[in-house]
Amino acid sequence: MASKFFLLALMAMSASRALASDPGQLQDFCVADRTSQGMFFVNGFACKDPKTAVVEDFFFSGLHMAGNTSNKQGSAVTAVNVAHIAGLNTLGISLVRVDYAPNGQNPPHIHPRATEGLIHFQFNLGTNKAVAIAALSSKNPGVITVNNAVFGSKPSISDDILAKAFQVDKNIVDNIQAQF
Incomplete structure (x- = not known):
């Protein structure tokens, strides 16, 4: 009886270990080629030839600009994904900047294809505004407002x-x- 229990426990541990790992990435990076003339294709947009990658493929300059919060919610969401930073292609991530006016809110919502993690939250007492930067675990997280x-x-x-x-x-x- 004890040997059957031990064998069953060993099988359960080995099965859970086999199912708990993610596959490795197929390549280090895959800069999106938005002209669809790329030579390589993995998961996302076609990839540029890695020899033609430039610094601008990994940079977005819009997150420093405040969004327009003069709306019913008193908030503005600026989304950044592979369409804005070509170097995010195939990484399965995106991010958002949320600006809040005084008493503003980002209404209750879900991202059906992602989880969300808060990276940074800042209060600006000079302008009475707040800013949050959040990372999402999807290149296209979607949003459903409750x-x-x-x-x-x-x-x-x-x-x-x-x-x-x-x-x-x-x-x-x-x-x-x-x-x-």
Whole structure:
């Protein structure tokens, strides 16, 4: 009995170890060739010939500029991905800068194809603004805003269902849906 348990435990450990590793990258870098004339193709855009890579392929100069926060949310999102930095091609990452006005917010949301990690958050007391820089684990993370998905969906979710789910009067739901 003990030998069967030991054998089963050994098999379980070896199977989990085999499934818990990521494959290695196929190459060090693959600068996106947006002209589609690239010689190599891996996962993403076609790759430039590595001999033609330049510093500008790994640089983006727009993150230092504040976004326009004069909107209902009081925030502005600047996304940076392989379309802006060709050197991000095949790395499976992107990043965003989020600017916040006083009392601004980035509404509740999810990224269906990524996880998000905060890199930097800064308060600028001179302008009463805040800035966050976040990294995303996808070249195309997508975004689904919860309020749009719930109250602005097409076809719309029944007022009765939303009123019951949020435990509010149906008139409140109607008022919120009218905003969309």
